[in-house]
Amino acid sequence: MTIADGPMDGSATAAAGAAAASARRARRQTIGGLLPIVAWQTLFFAVPMGILFVYSFWTMKDYRLDTTVTLANYVRIFTNPIYLKGFLLSLQVALFVTVVCGVLAFPVAYFIAKKAGRWRVLLLIMVILPFWVSLIMRAFAWRLLLGERGVINQGLELTGLIDAPFSFLLYSPTAIVIGLIYAYLPLYVLPLYASIDKVRDSWIAAAQDLNATPMRAFWEVTFPLAFPGLMVGAVFCFIFGLGEYVVPALLGGGKSLVIAQVIRMEFELRQNWPGGAAISMVLMAFIIALLALTLRWIRPEVAR
Amino acid sequence: MTAADVPMRRHGRAATRALAFYAGLVFAFLYLPIAVIVLFAFDDKTVPGLPMAGFTTQWFARAFADGELVGGLATSVRLALCSAVLATAIAMPGAMVLAWRDVKVRTVVMCLVLAPIVVPQIVIGLGLILLFRAAPGLIGEPAIIIAHTTLTACYATMILYSRLLGFKRSYIEAAMDLGASDVRVFVEIILPLAAPALVAVLLLAFTDAFGEYIVAWFVAGFTKTLPIVIWGSMRGVLSPAVNAISAVIIAVSLALSVAAQIWIIRQTRAGRA
Amino acid sequence: MRLHTRRDVLRHAGSAAMFAAIASQVDFTRPAFANDKKLTGPINVLAWTGYDDPELIKGFKELTGVDVNVKEAQSNSDQLSLIRAGTTKFDIVNPDAVWTTKFAQSGLTLPLDPADIPSLGEMFAPFRDLSDIQYDGKMYGAPTRFGMNGIVHDLDKLSAADAADANVLWDAKLKDRISIVNWAELYILMTALWQGNPKPETVVGPELEATIARLVEVKPNLRAIHDDLGSVKSDLINGDAWVVWGASSDNVARVAREAGKNVALTLPKQKGVMWMETLQIVHGTEHLASAMAYINYMTSAKALSIMAWGKEQFAVTNAGVSKYLTAEQYKLLDLDKIDEWFANSIMGKAPDDEKAWADAWEQFKAA
Numbered sequence: 001m002t003i004a005d006g007p008m009d010g011s012a013t014a015a016a017g018a019a020a021a022s023a024r025r026a027r028r029q030t031i032g033g034l035l036p037i038v039a040w041q042t043l044f045f046a047v048p049m050g051i052l053f054v055y056s057f058w059t060m061k062d063y064r065l066d067t068t069v070t071l072a073n074y075v076r077i078f079t080n081p082i083y084l085k086g087f088l089l090s091l092q093v094a095l096f097v098t099v100v101c102g103v104l105a106f107p108v109a110y111f112i113a114k115k116a117g118r119w120r121v122l123l124l125i126m127v128i129l130p131f132w133v134s135l136i137m138r139a140f141a142w143r144l145l146l147g148e149r150g151v152i153n154q155g156l157e158l159t160g161l162i163d164a165p166f167s168f169l170l171y172s173p174t175a176i177v178i179g180l181i182y183a184y185l186p187l188y189v190l191p192l193y194a195s196i197d198k199v200r201d202s203w204i205a206a207a208q209d210l211n212a213t214p215m216r217a218f219w220e221v222t223f224p225l226a227f228p229g230l231m232v233g234a235v236f237c238f239i240f241g242l243g244e245y246v247v248p249a250l251l252g253g254g255k256s257l258v259i260a261q262v263i264r265m266e267f268e269l270r271q272n273w274p275g276g277a278a279i280s281m282v283l284m285a286f287i288i289a290l291l292a293l294t295l296r297w298i299r300p301e302v303a304r
Numbered sequence: 305m306t307a308a309d310v311p312m313r314r315h316g317r318a319a320t321r322a323l324a325f326y327a328g329l330v331f332a333f334l335y336l337p338i339a340v341i342v343l344f345a346f347d348d349k350t351v352p353g354l355p356m357a358g359f360t361t362q363w364f365a366r367a368f369a370d371g372e373l374v375g376g377l378a379t380s381v382r383l384a385l386c387s388a389v390l391a392t393a394i395a396m397p398g399a400m401v402l403a404w405r406d407v408k409v410r411t412v413v414m415c416l417v418l419a420p421i422v423v424p425q426i427v428i429g430l431g432l433i434l435l436f437r438a439a440p441g442l443i444g445e446p447a448i449i450i451a452h453t454t455l456t457a458c459y460a461t462m463i464l465y466s467r468l469l470g471f472k473r474s475y476i477e478a479a480m481d482l483g484a485s486d487v488r489v490f491v492e493i494i495l496p497l498a499a500p501a502l503v504a505v506l507l508l509a510f511t512d513a514f515g516e517y518i519v520a521w522f523v524a525g526f527t528k529t530l531p532i533v534i535w536g537s538m539r540g541v542l543s544p545a546v547n548a549i550s551a552v553i554i555a556v557s558l559a560l561s562v563a564a565q566i567w568i569i570r571q572t573r574a575g576r577a
Numbered sequence: 578m579r580l581h582t583r584r585d586v587l588r589h590a591g592s593a594a595m596f597a598a599i600a601s602q603v604d605f606t607r608p609a610f611a612n613d614k615k616l617t618g619p620i621n622v623l624a625w626t627g628y629d630d631p632e633l634i635k636g637f638k639e640l641t642g643v644d645v646n647v648k649e650a651q652s653n654s655d656q657l658s659l660i661r662a663g664t665t666k667f668d669i670v671n672p673d674a675v676w677t678t679k680f681a682q683s684g685l686t687l688p689l690d691p692a693d694i695p696s697l698g699e700m701f702a703p704f705r706d707l708s709d710i711q712y713d714g715k716m717y718g719a720p721t722r723f724g725m726n727g728i729v730h731d732l733d734k735l736s737a738a739d740a741a742d743a744n745v746l747w748d749a750k751l752k753d754r755i756s757i758v759n760w761a762e763l764y765i766l767m768t769a770l771w772q773g774n775p776k777p778e779t780v781v782g783p784e785l786e787a788t789i790a791r792l793v794e795v796k797p798n799l800r801a802i803h804d805d806l807g808s809v810k811s812d813l814i815n816g817d818a819w820v821v822w823g824a825s826s827d828n829v830a831r832v833a834r835e836a837g838k839n840v841a842l843t844l845p846k847q848k849g850v851m852w853m854e855t856l857q858i859v860h861g862t863e864h865l866a867s868a869m870a871y872i873n874y875m876t877s878a879k880a881l882s883i884m885a886w887g888k889e890q891f892a893v894t895n896a897g898v899s900k901y902l903t904a905e906q907y908k909l910l911d912l913d914k915i916d917e918w919f920a921n922s923i924m925g926k927a928p929d930d931e932k933a934w935a936d937a938w939e940q941f942k943a944a
Contacts, residue, residue: 026405033401036394037461038413044454045420048431063683082943104330111327113500115320118572121503126331131511133550134534139752140352140542140811141337144344149354149816151340167753170817171801185334186511187459190504194467197500206389214319228466236421236459243422245518254759256801257942260424265942267426268338268654270935271661271679280427282523287422288415319782351836353815433662440664521655526621536626536649538807540889541814541832555578 049284056278063271073278083279086262093173093248093258094241097180101188101237102230104181109192109229110222114201124193128186135183139250141180146251147168171253179247182239188233195229196222235294239287259283338554345547352544363548373549376533383445383529384513387452391509392502394453395460400494403468409429417461420454428455429522436523447523452513459512460505467501609687610858610865617860617864618643620871623656624671625649625854627683627722627889628875636883637874643867651805653679660685660859668862669871674709674720674853675762675927681712688715693869696876696895703851703919704894709873709926710855718855719876722884722891724825725842725911726763726925727849732839734819742844743771746822747791753799756809756818759802761938763823763850766925768792771847778926781933787880789937793944802942814838828891842911851921853894885910 057069077083112123130138145151146169153165168174199222207217245260252258257265259279266276344352348360367373398417402410420428432451436443442450495502517531524532534546610618620929622628622645629647637645648665650656653676660670661683672680680686691697691707698705710718710827734754739745746755757764769777780788800818803809810829812818814836817944821829826849830842858865874880878897885893886902892910899907907913928934 003404030401030405031378033397033405034407034413035397037398037417037457040394041416041420041454043377044435044450045428046416046431048428048435048513049419049423051434053429063679082939085943087406092570107323108327108330111323113481115323118569119565121568122561124503125507125561126558127334128507128511129554129561130334132514132553132557133338133341134531134546135515135517136531136534136538136542137341137546137550138337141340143811143817144340144352144815147815147817151354154354167800182333183338185330190465190508191463191501194463194501194504198467198471207315228469232462232466233416236462239418239422243424245424245426249804250808253800254804254942255796255799263424264426265939266657267430268652269938270932271654271657273430273658276427280423284419284423288419291415291418292411349836351811351814351832353811430658430662433664436664437662440666443665520813522659522662524648526648535651537888538651538805539626541807541810541836 003272049281052273052277053132053281056281058274060270060272060274064276073275074282076275077279077282082257083259083262086257086259087283089173089256090242090244090259093176094238094244097184097241098234098237099176099186100177100181100232101105105185105188105192105233106226107228109189110226112189113193113196114199117181120193124190127189131186136163136245136250138182139179142175142182142251146175146178166245170251171255173256175251175253176248176258179251180241180244183244183247184237187236187240191232191236192226192229195232196226199225231294235291239291242287243283280301306312341547342554344544347544350544351541352547364552365554366543367545367548369453370545372533373530373545376528376530377553379445379504379527380514380530380573383448384452384510387449387456387513388432388506388509390449390453391456391460391513392464392505395457395464396502398463399464399468399536403465403471414462414557418458420457425516425518427474429519431523432519443523443525444527447525448520448527448529451519451523452509452516454507455519456512457510463505463508464501465500467498482503582621582711585688592652607861609860609866611863612867613865616641616643616867616870618645618867620668620862620864620867621666621714622647622669622671622871623650623659623667624669624856625652627887627891628671628885630883630887632883633875633880633887636880637871640874641867641870643864643870645871649736657683657685659927663861666861666863667859668864668868670857670859671721671854672718672857674718675853675925677710677717677855677857678712678927679931680799680857685747685860686717687860687862688712688717689719689858689869689872691716694719694873694876696873696878699878699897700894701896701915701919702850703924704853706924709853709924718857719872720853720855720894721875721918722893723851723853724891725824725827725844725849725851725922726767727842727844727922728791728844729813729821729824729826729830729840731813731816731819732841737843738840739844740820740841740843743767745845746798746820747795748798751820754819755795755798755822756800756820756824757802757822758809758824759804760823761934762928763852763925764792764941765928765937766787767823767850770850770923771845777923778928780928781930785937789940796941796944808845813840823850823890828889831890831911833907844918844921849918850925851918851922852925854891 024085056073057071059066059068059070059072090174108127116123143150147153147172148165150170151185152169156162157165203221204217209223210215212220243260244258244265248261254261263276263279266272266279345363346359346361348357401407402413407413419449432447436447515534518527521532534542537543537546620643624647624648629649634645634647637643650659653672655896656672657676657679658668659665660667660680670680670686672701700720704720704723707716710716710720728746730740735745745751765788766777767792769780769784772788772791774780774784785854800812801808806824806828809818809821809824810832813821813829813833825844828832830840833840856875858868858872876895878895881893881895882898882901885891885898890910892912898912902910
């Protein structure tokens with residue numbers, strides 16, 4: 001692992017020794033700071049994934065592991081349309097949810113960070129509180145809301161707006177999207193809050209004093225500073241959306257499968273750990289490539 | 305105040321009101337399913353659904369009498385607290401370095417940190433259960449804490465990182481180069497700066513660890529967390545007792561949060577007076 | 578750079594041994610069992626929900642002095658995965674009979690001697706035929722609970738006369754009205770049976786293709802394909818579905834009736850399909866005698882009556898439960914209908930070609 005330090009001021013020879021000492025110190029801090037998280041994720045994530053990576057080159061024969069190395073699992077992924085179909089559905093859902101969540105979450109985070117005054121911690125907690133109720137219960141509640149004899153359909157029928165209930169509300173991609181937007185809102189609001197909060201009111205006021213309209217002050221001061229939070233929320237939302245299993249399983253009705261359901265089918269129906277591992281590896285490679293691109297946008301100013 | 309200021313202020317106030325209204329709508333969306341859950345906790349039907357049958361509090365009595373539910377709740381709270389604190393603790397130093405130092409391997413580290421959220425949980429569960437073959441003694445509570453820390457450390461690092469990014473270099477230099485008073489600098493400068501993100505991170509990590517089922521099931525051994533108990537009763541019909549315990553969780557946490565908030569406001573007022 | 582090297586060294590030193598330990602699946606060097614005479618414990622049980630009943634565990638402890646730890650699973654495959662991983666040493670596992678081959682072929686379970694399980698003689702007649710729990714000529718499990726798969730229908734929407742013909746499921750009037758569960762073998766088997774294959778578990782090739790084509794035709798009528806049995810029940814009770822096909826129909830009907838829904842279970846003239854659940858012993862158990870005692874205890878009339886009237890109310894295989902259940906309970910569990918059921922159904926068997934059926938189910942899901 002190579003780690004470079006912050007730019008050093010080495011122009012004065014007299015200061016060179018001190019600078020070297022400070023550089024060593026900085027390196028120690030860098031390594032020391034990264035060590036816990038890197039070691040932890042290596043041991044408890046990279047190693048298990050490494051094991052499954054090895055599995056992905058093996059096969060299952062008669063429910064026993066055949067350790068002959070083969071690319072068959074990977075070939076199957078790119079030749080069987082069910083994987084591509086599942087992936088595309090996941091991709092669509094994840095993209096849509098990411099955009100909608102962002103639009104829903106930004107004003108709320110802004111309101112909590114800037115307008116809620118002392119009540120902001122309470123409001124922040126209130127954003128997350130619904131999620132302390134089991135996911136199953138929330139999904140079942142959505143079923144009661146969206147079902148054919150559910151609250152929404154009955155309400156609409158009662159007001160005479162519709163004659164027959166909407167059956168597409170539940171057990172459909174619509175239901176998956178509603179469930180996911182609901183599930184991921186806090187993932188957006190919280191990082192956004194954390195970054196909007198650091199935008200000083202005085203900066204906004206200063207911009208307005210310089211005759212900027214509130215709109216312009218927002219776009220030129222608040223938004224750029226909140227951007228990392230927005231990106232973090234978007235990255236979370238998108239990645240979670242791609243890999244999500246539970247919400248599609250409970251609300252989607254199982255008639256069209258997202259990629260996580262396809263992967264699960266591999267493990268459940270066939271007991272095919274190598275096959276399931278191979279799809280996961282491809283999915284992970286895709287996301288990591290995407291991340292590597294996206295993360296450039298949220299690079300720190302200080303590093304430049 | 306000049307005449308020109310007035311419309312702008314008024315405009316600002318209207319905008320704030322619009323913003324508050326919008327936030328109100330989003331909060332309504334967030335609490336709609338919760339309202340449904342609470343509503344059916346008081347309904348006499350054994351399987352929640354419309355039309356409602358009649359008012360009852362029997363489900364609350366049953367929930368409290370159900371050792372599995374109450375025990376699962378206690379276990380879940382305890383384990384989720386541990387993994388939230390642990391995830392935040394390992395994420396904070398990493399986020400500081402990533403945000404403030406010119407780390408060449410930043411992208412690699414970030415991918416490593418973030419990757420767990422894309423891998424389907426069943427795969428992580430299987431991977432971890434294979435890993436724990438090397439240390440089967442950890443199966444149970446320690447393994448659940450480890451698993452959830454791994455899953456939540458991603459949010460933790462990323463949220464802290466995005467918060468720390470915007471701080472001026474001078475702060476950081478001061479914070480990191482003040483020599484002997486490292487701890488003091490951390491406590492007096494960095495912690496307050498990072499506080500909003502720390503709150504957000506602890507909340508999110510706790511929430512995710514509290515509700516996660518699939519990975520937990522694989523590594524839990526015979527330990528029963530609340531989600532494991534609830535998923536376990538899925539094959540029958542979920543009893544409204546689960547609605548009742550959910551209602552209690554919401555009510556108690558709301559009450560505690562409001563009380564704490566009021567207390568804090570009183571304290572600050574008293575402090576100023 | 579130093580860090581890198583150090584990690585490399587560590588990796589090379591430890592990895593070979595570690596990896597062998599972690600990645601291999603079943604340790605065949607371990608003895609298949611230990612303690613076949615002495616009652617030792619505690620025993621670890623991996624089972625479907627229903628086994629972690631304090632009363633059941635207490636009964637076994639009183640009888641043998643051995644403690645039982647129960648971990649509940651939501652599927653056969655979760656059980657197989659956990660046993661395969663082998664991290665926790667389980668002594669007993671609880672798959673459906675049709676999964677016997679998968680466990681046995683994986684080398685994860687031990688063959689049993691029917692003579693060691695006296696309660697087998699007390700079972701209802703069809704469960705005494707142990708061919709359904711055999712692999713390679715040996716018996717691997719003892720049946721505990723069972724269920725019937727037919728058509729559960731909301732009587733306000735579909736009459737028993739209509740449901741007596743299985744083809745009603747394909748009728749356009751049931752569009753979006755049928756909920757099923759993700760139970761691959763069952764639906765392929767039932768569809769093949771209803772297409773006139775007397776031995777539906779044997780269908781492969783063009784016959785299997787015809788079966789899947791037929792199954793795909795029912796898809797527009799499906800409200801949902803759930804992963805859990807609870808959801809089909811709430812669909813039926815809340816009116817999202819008018820019909821539940823399969824999904825352990827007798828249990829679905831029982832729960833729906835209890836919730837006040839006017840439903841019936843009808844076995845169509847093309848016949849229903851039964852399933853049963855078994856207790857099997859895990860290869861490598863260190864408490865063989867206790868595990869055998871547990872199987873004997875759990876298949877006894879006394880234990881199964883507790884189980885039947887426990888949380889989930891599935892029908893049980895031991896005919897002797899009539900001694901412990903009231904007439905009303907016996908009737909509610911549909912045990913009084915058992916002869917009629919047996920006459921109008923077949924026992925579900927594992928497909929001859931598991932892989933072809935898995936492909937077929939995948940094709941159905943993707944369609």
